[in-house]
Amino acid sequence: MAEEKNYEMNEQELEGIAGGNDQGGDYIHDLSRFLVRHVHGVIHYDSTSCLTLRKTPGGEVIYGYGWQNGDEILVHGSYKEGGWLFAYQNGKYGYVDANYVW
Numbered sequence: 001m002a003e004e005k006n007y008e009m010n011e012q013e014l015e016g017i018a019g020g021n022d023q024g025g026d027y028i029h030d031l032s033r034f035l036v037r038h039v040h041g042v043i044h045y046d047s048t049s050c051l052t053l054r055k056t057p058g059g060e061v062i063y064g065y066g067w068q069n070g071d072e073i074l075v076h077g078s079y080k081e082g083g084w085l086f087a088y089q090n091g092k093y094g095y096v097d098a099n100y101v102w
Helices: 011-017
Strands: 034-038 051-054 061-067 072-081 084-089 092-097
Touching (some): 061 084, 072 092
Antiparallel strands (some): 051 061
8 A cells, every 4th residue: 555645735836726827937927037237326315225125016115125226136027017127036026116227
């Protein structure tokens, strides 16, 4: 008799089975579609000033994620919403103000 194995699925796997995500065609989260750019023009009133990563365009800040002038930033090469670029940093995706990225 074969040994029975327990396997718990994570949320992403469950969504895939339910048709909620397509691992092969998710061009928005495909890091090979992201480009390296640089941050500029962020006003420095103190050392904590930075371009922040946000959950939605103009929305809530994702604390602990951000860039200062001169930092490299990964932004999607073709996906944006209005004046907001889709960006990635250390496992997190979100939006940044395009005015500070070149």
